[in-house]
Amino acid sequence: MQPMVRLSGVGKTFGDTVAVDAVSLDLEPGKFLTILGPSGCGKTTLLRMIAGFIAPSFGHIEVNGSRIEAVPPWRRSIGMVFQKLALFPHLTAFDNVAYPLRMRRFARSGIAERVERYLDLVRLGGLGERRPHELSGGQQQRVAIARALVFEPDILLLDEPLAALDRKLREDMQLEFRRIQRELGVTTINVTHDQREALVMSDEVMVMHDGRLQQAAPPAETYGRPANRFVAGFLGLTNFLDATVIGRQGDRLVVRIGDVTVEGVGEAPEGAHVAAALRAEKLRLVEPGDSGLVTFPAIVTETVFEGDRILYQVRVPALGDAHLQLFDHDPAGHGRHEPGEAVTIGWSPAHLLLFPD
Ligand SMILES: Nc1ncnc2c1ncn2[C@@H]1O[C@H](COP(=O)(O)OP(=O)(O)OP(=O)(O)O)[C@@H](O)[C@H]1O
Numbered sequence: 492m493q494p495m496v497r498l499s500g501v502g503k504t505f506g507d508t509v510a511v512d513a514v515s516l517d518l519e520p521g522k523f524l525t526i527l528g529p530s531g532c533g534k535t536t537l538l539r540m541i542a543g544f545i546a547p548s549f550g551h552i553e554v555n556g557s558r559i560e561a562v563p564p565w566r567r568s569i570g571m572v573f574q575k576l577a578l579f580p581h582l583t584a585f586d587n588v589a590y591p592l593r594m595r596r597f598a599r600s601g602i603a604e605r606v607e608r609y610l611d612l613v614r615l616g617g618l619g620e621r622r623p624h625e626l627s628g629g630q631q632q633r634v635a636i637a638r639a640l641v642f643e644p645d646i647l648l649l650d651e652p653l654a655a656l657d658r659k660l661r662e663d664m665q666l667e668f669r670r671i672q673r674e675l676g677v678t679t680i681n682v683t684h685d686q687r688e689a690l691v692m693s694d695e696v697m698v699m700h701d702g703r704l705q706q707a708a709p710p711a712e713t714y715g716r717p718a719n720r721f722v723a724g725f726l727g728l729t730n731f732l733d734a735t736v737i738g739r740q741g742d743r744l745v746v747r748i749g750d751v752t753v754e755g756v757g758e759a760p761e762g763a764h765v766a767a768a769l770r771a772e773k774l775r776l777v778e779p780g781d782s783g784l785v786t787f788p789a790i791v792t793e794t795v796f797e798g799d800r801i802l803y804q805v806r807v808p809a810l811g812d813a814h815l816q817l818f819d820h821d822p823a824g825h826g827r828h829e830p831g832e833a834v835t836i837g838w839s840p841a842h843l844l845l846f847p848d
């Protein structure tokens with residue numbers, strides 16, 4: 492299948508700054524890709540190149556089989572929603588959504604029906620006569636989405652369109668977006684630095700750091716099998732421990748951490764210093780009867796009640812006095828431990844991920 496978007500070694504420099512560095516990626520039609528990464532890592536720059544607003548300094552971009560720069564802007568079939576909405580304040584919701592159709596000289600007779608259909612799609616049926624200031628933040632957001640979709644583009648580009656919304660509304664809109672995207676089957680590229688948003692909405696998550704692609708994979712894989720230390724630290728709450736590789740046991744590495752020897756998953760030569768990563772939800776308070784875990788005595792140093800879970804910080808003397816964070820998702824079942832209490836912590840060797848430093 493021909494990809495809808497193909498990035499081939501795409502890069503952009505601004506003076507001495509390398510904003511995007513040799514990114515390659517194919518995106519199939521109908522997929523939802525999220526570009527995830529910290530502030531300044533090059534997300535917006537990459538999106539602007541895909542939109543054809545700025546030209547790559549090197550590499551090239553194909554959209555639907557053609558080099559993007561070869562297609563004049565008004566022929567590009569790309570809808571965009573930005574962080575700042577840029578709705579026309581003096582136009583009604585209806586006229587905002589109708590605008591791209593009028594710009595494209597869409598047949599006058601079909602406009603009303605099309606606009607109403609897209610207002611319904613974003614659940615704003617009946618509110619078409621309101622101006623932006625008469626709508627809530629989330630409703631304005633949905634007008635912007637309808638406006639980006641109404642001319643039925645091949646590609647939808649989103650630059651943090653939900654960032655300004657409060658958490659509850661943002662989470663509702665994430666699901667709403669996913670519903671609309673699936674219903675229309677429009678190929679979508681979304682930019683965010685919110686990892687939850689990336690995991691919830693996407694078919695594929697592309698993690699960036701310092702202009703470089705770190706990993707591009709389905710959400711569960713990016714989360715469960717991070718490609719490197721950066722990805723492991725950026726997604727989820729992750730503990731890192733200094734470790735040294737001392738050997739191999741089957742398909743696992745044997746490492747030394749503090750005073751102990753444990754097994755973990757990764758690739759590194761003997762003698763290498765590696766970072767051993769343990770997700771907070773993979774680290775457990777050990778109960779009598781638990782088996783198959785590597786266990787150590789620990790002291791609780793902090794207990795943070797978060798409603799549906801408790802975040803514990805524990806000190807583990809055997810692991811070089813490391814401070815580790817762990818989640819207990821069943822506080823009602825396990826009881827609550829207070830700072831100063833002695834507990835036993837543990838993990839399964841399959842969950843200790845080793846990354847070369
Ligand atoms: N027009 C420009 N001129 C010079 N430098 C730029 C320009 N646009 C972006 N940069 C630089 O390129 C890098 C990437 O910027 P970009 O806006 O792509 O980051 P981002 O990942 O979108 O960040 P954020 O999450 O904060 O929006 C930054 O170092 C930024 O300062």
Ligand SMILES: [Mg+2]
Pocket residue numbers: 534535536
């Ligand atoms: Mg940006």
